[in-house]
Amino acid sequence: MILKELSISEIKECDNRVSSLFTSEEFKESIIKYGVINPVKVIEKDNKFLLFSGFKRFDIAKNTLNTIPAIVYPDIIPFCKRLITNIKENIAERKLTLFEKINILKKIKEKNCNSEEFSFLNFLFNDEKLEKIVNYNFPEIFYTYFAKNEFDKKGAFILTFFNSDELSYLSSVFEKIHLTKSEKYILSDLFLRAKEKGKNIKTILTTSKDTGKKELFKELKKIVFPLTSELNKRTNYLNKKIRGGKLITSPYFEKPTIKLEVEFRNFSELKKRLKNILNSIEELNGNWYED
Amino acid sequence: MKIDTIFVSKSALNFPLTKEILKGREYKISNLEEIRALLREKRIKRERTLFISTFPGNFIKDCPCTPGYVSCGYKNINFAYNCPLNCSYCILQEYLTYPVLTLFVNLDKLKDELIEYRKHHKHIRIGTGELTDSLIWEKLYPFSRWFISLFEDFEDIIFEFKTKTDYIENFPILKNNKNILVSFSINPPELKKEELHSPIPKKRMKAMKELSEIGYGIGIHFDPIIHYKSWKEDYEDLIKELFKHIPPKKIGWISLGSLRFTKELRWEIKKNHPQSELLKGELIEGFDKKYRYPYFLRVELYSQIIKYLKKYGSTDLPLYFCMESEEMWKELLDLEPTTHIINEYLYEKAKRSIERKP
Numbered sequence: 109m110i111l112k113e114l115s116i117s118e119i120k121e122c123d124n125r126v127s128s129l130f131t132s133e134e135f136k137e138s139i140i141k142y143g144v145i146n147p148v149k150v151i152e153k154d155n156k157f158l159l160f161s162g163f164k165r166f167d168i169a170k171n172t173l174n175t176i177p178a179i180v181y182p183d184i185i186p187f188c189k190r191l192i193t194n195i196k197e198n199i200a201e202r203k204l205t206l207f208e209k210i211n212i213l214k215k216i217k218e219k220n221c222n223s224e225e226f227s228f229l230n231f232l233f234n235d236e237k238l239e240k241i242v243n244y245n246f247p248e249i250f251y252t253y254f255a256k257n258e259f260d261k262k263g264a265f266i267l268t269f270f271n272s273d274e275l276s277y278l279s280s281v282f283e284k285i286h287l288t289k290s291e292k293y294i295l296s297d298l299f300l301r302a303k304e305k306g307k308n309i310k311t312i313l314t315t316s317k318d319t320g321k322k323e324l325f326k327e328l329k330k331i332v333f334p335l336t337s338e339l340n341k342r343t344n345y346l347n348k349k350i351r352g353g354k355l356i357t358s359p360y361f362e363k364p365t366i367k368l369e370v371e372f373r374n375f376s377e378l379k380k381r382l383k384n385i386l387n388s389i390e391e392l393n394g395n396w397y398e399d
Numbered sequence: 400m401k402i403d404t405i406f407v408s409k410s411a412l413n414f415p416l417t418k419e420i421l422k423g424r425e426y427k428i429s430n431l432e433e434i435r436a437l438l439r440e441k442r443i444k445r446e447r448t449l450f451i452s453t454f455p456g457n458f459i460k461d462c463p464c465t466p467g468y469v470s471c472g473y474k475n476i477n478f479a480y481n482c483p484l485n486c487s488y489c490i491l492q493e494y495l496t497y498p499v500l501t502l503f504v505n506l507d508k509l510k511d512e513l514i515e516y517r518k519h520h521k522h523i524r525i526g527t528g529e530l531t532d533s534l535i536w537e538k539l540y541p542f543s544r545w546f547i548s549l550f551e552d553f554e555d556i557i558f559e560f561k562t563k564t565d566y567i568e569n570f571p572i573l574k575n576n577k578n579i580l581v582s583f584s585i586n587p588p589e590l591k592k593e594e595l596h597s598p599i600p601k602k603r604m605k606a607m608k609e610l611s612e613i614g615y616g617i618g619i620h621f622d623p624i625i626h627y628k629s630w631k632e633d634y635e636d637l638i639k640e641l642f643k644h645i646p647p648k649k650i651g652w653i654s655l656g657s658l659r660f661t662k663e664l665r666w667e668i669k670k671n672h673p674q675s676e677l678l679k680g681e682l683i684e685g686f687d688k689k690y691r692y693p694y695f696l697r698v699e700l701y702s703q704i705i706k707y708l709k710k711y712g713s714t715d716l717p718l719y720f721c722m723e724s725e726e727m728w729k730e731l732l733d734l735e736p737t738t739h740i741i742n743e744y745l746y747e748k749a750k751r752s753i754e755r756k757p
Contacts, residue, residue, distance in 0.1 A: 360683035
């Protein structure tokens with residue numbers, strides 16, 4: 109192995125990433141200020157350098173530096189060994205997130221790694237043997253051993269339907285936005301349903317990564333419930349236009365009727381409000397849909 | 400139906416029907432726990448294993464419908480569980496505690512049950528197709544003949560076989576009974592990937608034609624109706640083809656039910672049918688907590704299909720909804736959505752369809 113200063117453009121990522129795409133501001137600032145002190149690890153293959161450890165450092169360097177120090181290994185290290193190196197570096201620095209843990213399990217299972225070689229990870233799963241976790245009914249074990257403190261059961265189960273790549277992306281979202289257990293469930297479900305519709309999860313995250321929780325939910329609902337979202341938009345429009353009352357619809361418009369809610373303290377106020385409502389309907393001029 | 404392994408419970412061993420079915424076949428005496436264990440260990444296949452047992456309770460049950468939606472008052476005889484057709488949308492994937500194809504052989508008590516039931520109920524519409532396909536067992540034993548013969552003594556009850564197959568070779572020419580309806584579930588051929596092991600709709604239509612010509616009434620179930628890109632054209636073609644095979648006057652009833660399924664079934668679909676496109680639809684959570692299309696989309700599906708039925712069939716077809724809301728009934732059908740009214744209406748229509756000559 110050789111230590112080299114490599115141009116960022118020479119490096120491509122291997123498929124053994126387990127970490128999320130989220131990087132803290134402190135880490136970002138430190139790399140901008142001091143550069144990458146701890147070299148990343150790459151293998152040299154067909155005149156290209158494939159990154160297998162140091163993904164977060166590389167994420168930041170990509171946008172801020174031209175070169176990065178790297179230890180270059182020959183192309184003889186098998187995937188599972190590279191995964192071990194990557195995991196060891198990560199657990200030495202910080203606590204792994206839920207997504208990273210499931211990602212590790214998925215990779216060990218998918219690539220048929222020898223789970224005994226990963227026994228150093230047993231502490232992550234309440235000292236349960238990793239071999240057992242990987243080989244038993246995967247979704248059940250996933251919840252039982254480590255997801256129940258961070259996720260509700262339904263949400264944890266949903267996560268098992270994403271591939272490692274998608275989990276890395278999801279992890280970034282979940283780290284960035286504070287969510288309750290039930291919100292985590294709803295959000296994971298919406299992501300899964302978007303995936304079921306053939307949508308590339310990563311695209312959703314790219315378009316909404318800089319927005320907040322509310323926007324992300326809205327964005328996903330537009331994909332998953334396009335017709336219902338359109339009706340919601342119309343109802344919101346009408347509610348802005350109708351003065352003195354509020355239109356109440358049933359969840360997902362499952363009841364075809366709409367309720368009108370009017371608050372009043374006395375009959376003269378009611379009369380005034382009803383008049384306003386009728387006037388605003390008049391002003392809408394039959395246009396119930398758009399401005 | 401291909402059976403690799405047959406298990407028989409001790410309680411079922413001495414029934415004449417068991418002996419009849421087991422003639423020349425190998426079997427093992429076992430119980431549900433052992434069968435579950437073998438399934439877990441993947442030593443047997445769910446759809447290729449038969450368990451012959453006895454049913455401990457009453458065979459006759461109300462059709463459960465779904466909370467918050469209108470029931471049609473139908474009754475079920477659950478003489479068997481599960482189905483090897485393995486359609487992607489089928490509720491049997493997650494609904495039953497019996498994990499393999501199961502047949503209950505203590506059917507001798509059914510006659511007494513029917514006699515007792517008839518004392519307290521009128522306009523009984525009953526069938527065997529809720530927890531299994533009524534005709535998939537025909538290659539194992541001619542149950543169709545058995546049921547037809549049983550219902551000769553219950554002329555006031557409409558009995559329905561409900562199927563997605565065309566296994567009608569055991570059906571006799573109907574002489575005495577004026578109460579047997581054979582119903583077929585159909586969907587456009589474009590949805591073949593959702594029902595891989597069922598005969599194509601045209602074969603089912605051919606079976607309808609043959610049965611209607613030898614005295615049977617015919618039922619049609621557009622269930623589940625699926626929303627996808629070319630659904631309008633495909634359902635129109637299907638309905639046009641349907642009425643080339645069957646005269647409208649021989650139709651006892653037509654049900655319409657759009658795709659709906661429990662949350663648990665969603666995971667089964669993902670696991671068992673990764674090629675399925677069902678989950679691509681806009682599926683909301685209904686009042687019964689089941690996934691279904693939004694109301695306004697269901698209105699569109701139903702009204703279009705009703706339009707085609709009237710155009711190619713007749714304006715006087717006995718239509719009803721399966722698991723739909725009161726609002727939907729009021730919006731699209733001219734029938735008061737009250738269980739006993741619907742039941743009586745369908746009963747009378749079915750009776751007349753059977754009595755009519757093709």
